[in-house]
Amino acid sequence: MRFLNNMTLGQYVPVESLVHHLDPRCKIVGVLFCLVGVFMVKGPLGFLMWGLLFLLLVSASRVPARLVLSTVRPVWILVAFTAVIHLFFTRGEPLFSWGIVEITREGAVMAARMGLRLVLLVMYAGLLTLTTSPTELADGLESLFSPFRRFGFPAHELAMMMTIALRFIPTLLNETERIMKAQIARGAELERGGPLRRLRAFIPVLVPLFVIVFQRADDLATAMEARNYTGGEGRSRMHPLKWSVRDTTALLFSVIFSFAAVFLDGRALLP
Amino acid sequence: MSIDVKGLVHVYHPGTPLETKALDGVSFKAEKGSWVAVVGHTGSGKSTLAQHLNGLLLPTEGSVSVDGIEVRQGEGSLRKVRQKVGLVFQYPEQQLFEETVFKEVSFGPRNWGIPADTLKDRVEEALGLVGIGSDLYEANPFRLSGGQKRRVAIASVLSSGPDYLVLDEPTAGLDSPGRRQLLDLLSNLKALGRGIIHITHDMELALGLADMILVLDEGRSSLWGRPDIILGELIERDVRGLVIPDMVRFAGRLRDLGFEVPLTWEPPVLAEAIYRSQGR
C-alpha cells in the first residue's frame, strides 16, 4: 500500500545562500523569464545552456542536490507519459519499426525535447519554492499584484490564502493518511473495484476530512483574530521587501540569459 | 492465543533522503485476556508499532503473528488479521462519517461481510459494551458529546468482533470522568477475554492498569516486564526516553535518603510507609 508520503518534497529549505537572499519578486519574475526561455529553445545548445545555468543556481543555493532532484518525483509519470506519446505518435522519417509500432526520428527528437522541457520547468519552479519561504513568496506576489488593487483585485487576501494553503498541505496529507488507515482498519477496501465503486469507497475518507478541514478553518480564524489580525491594512513586516542592486543584476541576467539562450539556440539550428 | 512480535524493524521511505528507522528490533508478546501497555514519547515508534499489529504497516525485518497467523501480504492474511485485531487510532471520533450511530457501528461488520441477521446483534452488543443506549441509535454521531463520540468510535471497532484491541492514546483529550469511564470499559473488555494493547505516554496509567509494560525509546524496547518490575527499574535507575512520574521520583529520593519505602503504586501505602519510617 502506498500512502501519501511525499509531503516534504518541494518544500522550503531554510539555509543561508545568495539565492535565498534575493528579493522574492526578483526570483518570481526571473523564474518566469527562465520558464518562457526553456519553452522556446529547441536544440541541444539551448537545453545545454539551461541545464548549466540550473547547475550553477543549485550550487549557489546550497540546497542539497537530491532534494532538488526529488521535486521531479511527483511528476515523473507525466514526463514519461508525454515523452512516450511524442515518441510513438509523431509522424516522419522511420528510425525503427516493429509490427505496428514505429519510431520516427522526429518522434525521438520531440520526445527528448518535451521530456527535457518538463523536467527543467519543474526543477526551475521547484528551486523557487525550495529557496523562498511561503511567506516571502506571498509577500512577493502581493507586492507584484498590488498595482491592480485599485481595480479591486484582492492581492493581500490571495497572498494570505496562499500562505495558509502552503502551510496546511503537509498537515492535511497526514490527516488524510490517518483517516484512510483508520477506515482500512475497519475493513474498508479503498483500492478495489471500478472507478465508481472506488469513488463510493472514498466517502468514509472524504466526510471526516471535510469535517476536520472546517474545524481547522474555524480554529485558525479564531487564532488569527486573537493575534490581532484584521486584514492587510496597517500590517508591517519583519523582513520588509527590499530591492537591491543584487536583485536588479540577477533579474537583468536572467532576462539577458533567456534571450541569449533562445537566440543562440535558434542560430545553432539553422542549416 | 497471542500476538507475537519478534525482532520487528520498520524503515520509512527506504532508499530516499527521508529514510528513517522508526522501529529497531522490538520483541514482545500480548496474550489474549491481558492488558499490555506500550509506553513512550511522541516519536518513540509507538504509533508505528500499533500499525504493525493489524497489518497496516508490514515489517521491514522481523515478524508479527496473530494467533499463529503471520502478518504479511497475500493469502488473505491481512484480512484475517485485521478482523482479529481492532485498531483504535488517536482521536478516533474524527473517523466518524455516517448519518446515524447505528450505521456508523455497522460499517465494520458490513465490510467484513457479516450476514444481516447477526449484524444487528453485533452492533447492539458493541454499543451496549460502550454504554450507548438504544435511544441514541438513530442519533447523528456528529451531534453527540465528545466522550460519547469517542465511545461510538470504539464501538465501531468492537462491532467487528476483534479478539484484540489496540488503542492509541484512547484517553487523550478526555476529562477525568470521561477517562475513568473509558478505562472501566477497557478493564471490562479484558475481563471478557479480549486482549488490550494500550499505547500511551502516561506511565502512571500503565503502572496502575497493565499486566505487562513495554517501554519504547527511539524505536527500541528499553524495558519489558510486569509493572512491579518496571517500577523497581524506574526507582533504581534513569530510563531513557521516559518522564518518570513524580510519585516514583519522590519514592526514589526518599529511599536514597534512608527511608524504608516499599515498591508501591498506591499513594496511601506510600504515605503509610513514610509515616512508619519517619516515626522510627
Added chain:
Amino acid sequence: MTENCLVRFSGVSYTYPEAAAPAIADIDLKIASGEWIAVLGCNGSGKSTLAKHLNALLIPTQGDCFVNEFNTRGEDGKRSARRAVSMVFQNPENQIIAAVVEEDVAFGPENLGLPPEEIRARVSWALDVSGLGKMARKPVYALSGGQKQRLAVAGAIAQKPPCLVMDEATTMLDPRGRQDLMEVLSTLHSGGMTLVSITHRLEEILRCDRCIVLSGGRISWNGTPRELFLLGEELAMWGLEVPGMVKVWRELVQKGLLEAKIPPLMGEMVEALCR
C-alpha cells in the same frame, strides 16, 4: 486593589446562539496583574467560554467584562483587550499560520504594524523564552508537538501582552512536552506576566497562586491550590482527579507529618520530611 486589577468580570453570562442554557452564568471575577490563576472544571463546565471573554473573542450576553478598566463591549475595549491578553489554544496545528518558525512568531507583531527592528527584537526574545532560540529558521513541519505548542506560546507573547491565557494548551502534549511548557510558563510568571491556565489537570496548577472551579457554568469554588487539594468528595463531584503525588501529600498532611503550607512538590516535601 483596583489599580492593579487587570481583568474584572461583573455578572457575566454567555449563551451561545441557538443554545437553550447559558454556557457560563453570573461570573464575578477579578484577576490581579502578575497573578497566576487556574480555571478548573471538566468538559462542558464553561471554562473555555470564560477564557474567550478575556480577550473579547466573545462578548457577554449579560453583564460586563473589563480589561484594564475598558469594557470589552466597545470597539476601544475590544482593541485594548486583544492587546492586553494573548491566547494559546488546544491544538497547536490550528494556530500556526506561517511555514517557518520565526515568520509565524512575527505574525502578531506584524498585525500590530510595528517597525521591522522592533518585530525582530520581539521575535528573538519570544523564541528565547520559549526555548526555541535555535529553531528560528526551521520549517514548522519539522517540529514535534511540544515544540509546536511552545511556538504557539512564542507567537502569543511576541505581542508583549501583560496577560497570557492557556486554553487547555497542554491537552495534546506528551509528558515531556507538558514539562517543557510548564517551565516556559514559570519563566514568564517570574517575569511578571499574568497567567491564566484553563485546564482539568490538577498536576498543572501546583505553581498557581489561586484557582477557581467552574461547574455547570458557575464558579463553585475559589481558593489556593493547597486548599483545593485538601477538599474531599467535592473534587470528584467537579470531575477533577487528584494526581498520585498530591494524594501522598494529602495523607501526610492529614497524618500530621507535613504542614499544609508545604506545597506538594517533590523538592519541598523531601526537605520538610528530612527536617
